[in-house]
Amino acid sequence: MPPLSTARSAQGDNPGMDTVHIWGDNLRLLVEISATAAFALSGVMVAARKRLDAVGVCAVAFLSAFGGGTVRDLLLDQRPFFWVRHVELLWGVLLLALVAMLVLRQRHFELTEKAIFWPDALGLGLFTASGMHQALLSQMPGLVAVLMGLITGVLGGVLRDMVCNEIPTVLSDHRPYAVCAFAGGWVYLGIWHTQAPGWLALLSCLAVTAGLRALAIWKRWELPAWRT
Amino acid sequence: MPPLSTARSAQGDNPGMDTVHIWGDNLRLLVEISATAAFALSGVMVAARKRLDAVGVCAVAFLSAFGGGTVRDLLLDQRPFFWVRHVELLWGVLLLALVAMLVLRQRHFELTEKAIFWPDALGLGLFTASGMHQALLSQMPGLVAVLMGLITGVLGGVLRDMVCNEIPTVLSDHRPYAVCAFAGGWVYLGIWHTQAPGWLALLSCLAVTAGLRALAIWKRWELPAWRT
Amino acid sequence: MPPLSTARSAQGDNPGMDTVHIWGDNLRLLVEISATAAFALSGVMVAARKRLDAVGVCAVAFLSAFGGGTVRDLLLDQRPFFWVRHVELLWGVLLLALVAMLVLRQRHFELTEKAIFWPDALGLGLFTASGMHQALLSQMPGLVAVLMGLITGVLGGVLRDMVCNEIPTVLSDHRPYAVCAFAGGWVYLGIWHTQAPGWLALLSCLAVTAGLRALAIWKRWELPAWRT
Numbered sequence: 001m002p003p004l005s006t007a008r009s010a011q012g013d014n015p016g017m018d019t020v021h022i023w024g025d026n027l028r029l030l031v032e033i034s035a036t037a038a039f040a041l042s043g044v045m046v047a048a049r050k051r052l053d054a055v056g057v058c059a060v061a062f063l064s065a066f067g068g069g070t071v072r073d074l075l076l077d078q079r080p081f082f083w084v085r086h087v088e089l090l091w092g093v094l095l096l097a098l099v100a101m102l103v104l105r106q107r108h109f110e111l112t113e114k115a116i117f118w119p120d121a122l123g124l125g126l127f128t129a130s131g132m133h134q135a136l137l138s139q140m141p142g143l144v145a146v147l148m149g150l151i152t153g154v155l156g157g158v159l160r161d162m163v164c165n166e167i168p169t170v171l172s173d174h175r176p177y178a179v180c181a182f183a184g185g186w187v188y189l190g191i192w193h194t195q196a197p198g199w200l201a202l203l204s205c206l207a208v209t210a211g212l213r214a215l216a217i218w219k220r221w222e223l224p225a226w227r228t
Numbered sequence: 229m230p231p232l233s234t235a236r237s238a239q240g241d242n243p244g245m246d247t248v249h250i251w252g253d254n255l256r257l258l259v260e261i262s263a264t265a266a267f268a269l270s271g272v273m274v275a276a277r278k279r280l281d282a283v284g285v286c287a288v289a290f291l292s293a294f295g296g297g298t299v300r301d302l303l304l305d306q307r308p309f310f311w312v313r314h315v316e317l318l319w320g321v322l323l324l325a326l327v328a329m330l331v332l333r334q335r336h337f338e339l340t341e342k343a344i345f346w347p348d349a350l351g352l353g354l355f356t357a358s359g360m361h362q363a364l365l366s367q368m369p370g371l372v373a374v375l376m377g378l379i380t381g382v383l384g385g386v387l388r389d390m391v392c393n394e395i396p397t398v399l400s401d402h403r404p405y406a407v408c409a410f411a412g413g414w415v416y417l418g419i420w421h422t423q424a425p426g427w428l429a430l431l432s433c434l435a436v437t438a439g440l441r442a443l444a445i446w447k448r449w450e451l452p453a454w455r456t
Numbered sequence: 457m458p459p460l461s462t463a464r465s466a467q468g469d470n471p472g473m474d475t476v477h478i479w480g481d482n483l484r485l486l487v488e489i490s491a492t493a494a495f496a497l498s499g500v501m502v503a504a505r506k507r508l509d510a511v512g513v514c515a516v517a518f519l520s521a522f523g524g525g526t527v528r529d530l531l532l533d534q535r536p537f538f539w540v541r542h543v544e545l546l547w548g549v550l551l552l553a554l555v556a557m558l559v560l561r562q563r564h565f566e567l568t569e570k571a572i573f574w575p576d577a578l579g580l581g582l583f584t585a586s587g588m589h590q591a592l593l594s595q596m597p598g599l600v601a602v603l604m605g606l607i608t609g610v611l612g613g614v615l616r617d618m619v620c621n622e623i624p625t626v627l628s629d630h631r632p633y634a635v636c637a638f639a640g641g642w643v644y645l646g647i648w649h650t651q652a653p654g655w656l657a658l659l660s661c662l663a664v665t666a667g668l669r670a671l672a673i674w675k676r677w678e679l680p681a682w683r684t
């Protein structure tokens with residue numbers, strides 16, 4: 001993790017920072033794995049509903065799972081990418097897509113919106129937190145960090161929808177989605193500023209993001225439409 | 229502005245270059261702000277016509293406003309991005325999108341093509357000039373610089389249309405658009421080679437680009453179609 | 457070619473590597489030129505079928521020809537891009553697009569799938585090999601290198617289709633396409649590991665990729681569909 005040392009030296013006025021704020025490597029890996037798996041699963045499901053072929057299913061799974069994180073690393077100029085450092089993730093998503101295809105084909109599993117909901121909401125929260133973490137490590141200002149969290153969380157899904165030739169649901173379904181990640185990002189930033197441990201910021205961000213999302217669907221909240 | 233010093237040292241055979249050719253920081257900031265505002269406005273209008281929700285409007289405004297410049301910085305390997313250096317721009321676009329939504333909703337403003345025209349044409353000219361400026365600072369060869377100007381100017385609009393699930397109008401509406409930016413770019417390059425001051429190149433590029441665009445719409449010029 | 461020296465020093469345990477594995481600069485340039493021309497041609501043809509205007513045809517030709525390679529260089533952090541190092545390629549594609557438009561317009565050339573097939577298959581094989589080559593030079597692990605080859609080969613076509621507002625044919629036409637590049641990539645990797653000369657790996661990769669693709673079309677192979 002190269003930016004660690006620069007972060008430490010540049011924030012010398014903030015002595016406990018590197019032990020308190022920064023996630024351990026294990027926590028970080030766990031978050032990346034969970035978020036990647038969650039989004040890969042959502043990608044498989046969307047591709048299945050669009051009746052793409054086997055290659056299409058794998059490709060959409062990869063785009064959903066790695067799109068957000070790759071763009072995050074590209075924007076923050078972080079090399080090597082997290083999927084180059086952890087090639088196991090690539091194998092995992094490939095395997096997950098193949099197994100999911102076999103299982104879903106046999107079980108006549110109902111691909112309702114409900115089935116996609118939890119993987120998607122959890123992935124959103126986890127990736128938002130991971131984007132915040134990286135951006136704050138790279139000394140980004142607050143709003144930029146929140147935007148990076150948002151991009152990391154949302155972009156996998158946007159690319160997934162764009163490749164499937166749909167207006168991304170984020171932009172058009174009048175349900176709060178990006179707004180949840182936006183709120184979660186600010187919560188992360190607030191807790192980070194209080195010098196609380198990193199896992200607390202992570203958990204709060206995850207809870208707020210996924211919780212708001214669940215609440216929004218349950219209560220049928222709608223975003224203000226354009227000229228109702 | 230880190231590339232400034234390398235540009236200066238690498239072009240030692242061109243002594244007056246750094247005082248003559250390079251825009252002052254104030255001019256550069258002014259151009260970026262105007263172009264960003266113009267494209268953000270065009271993004272809000274397109275999103276409104278597509279009846280996206282509030283988040284969609286903000287997202288399309290951001291994509292239009294920052295898409296071209298971000299890809300330019302990515303291709304030229306310029307960090308930090310201009311919206312990281314000037315976070316005010318992010319707040320500004322957010323504010324502009326919210327205010328525009330409120331105003332447009334109440335006033336029953338007619339969202340004709342005409343209303344979008346001037347913000348779009350000015351943004352195109354300004355971003356083309358800013359892309360040229362950056363690319364020439366990074367020692368790119370002439371044609372590459374013109375392409376960078378073109379990409380910076382056009383890409384925001386292309387991303388805006390792709391996200392709204394349309395064939396980008398640039399490619400399909402048979403009206404000169406990219407061609408205007410292309411011509412403006414060559415004008416910029418020509419004036420730059422004569423060692424004229426930077427603001428002159430900027431103004432000429434802007435005038436040629438926006439002027440050609442206005443002329444094309446006014447005179448109903450059409451690009452040669454494929455097999456008429 | 458800056459990564460050459462690092463590759464050499466980092467693989468000191470592999471003495472003959474730099475003379476045996478790495479393509480000469482001439483071979484590399486030849487491959488890039490052929491692949492670029494092939495994909496530019498395929499782009500012109502797709503744009504023609506979509507009846508885009510003159511600018512659209514040029515833009516789609518550029519995207520098809522340079523999209524894959526540019527994303528490869530971006531992901532591998534290779535600057536300057538290959539089209540900045542060899543500006544002639546840009547002029548070439550521009551010329552090719554213009555000439556192709558004139559010729560195709562006059563000759564009433566039938567734009568069947570067949571006409572697009574060979575440029576596309578050859579471009580796929582050549583770009584896959586070039587992506588593998590760059591990724592292995594940058595010390596990427598095996599699977600990542602194969603993915604880079606795949607991305608380099610396939611992405612030009614995906615961007616071409618996305619910009620034309622279609623679900624990329626790669627993902628949906630139930631014909632093996634990406635799978636051919638995937639197989640070709642593993643063949644390249646296998647031969648590279650045996651310390652065979654670079655041109656052998658290139659030729660094998662090209663033969664396997666384009667050959668499999670031709671075989672797939674000829675024998676009407678189909679990928680397993682989702683729930684037949």
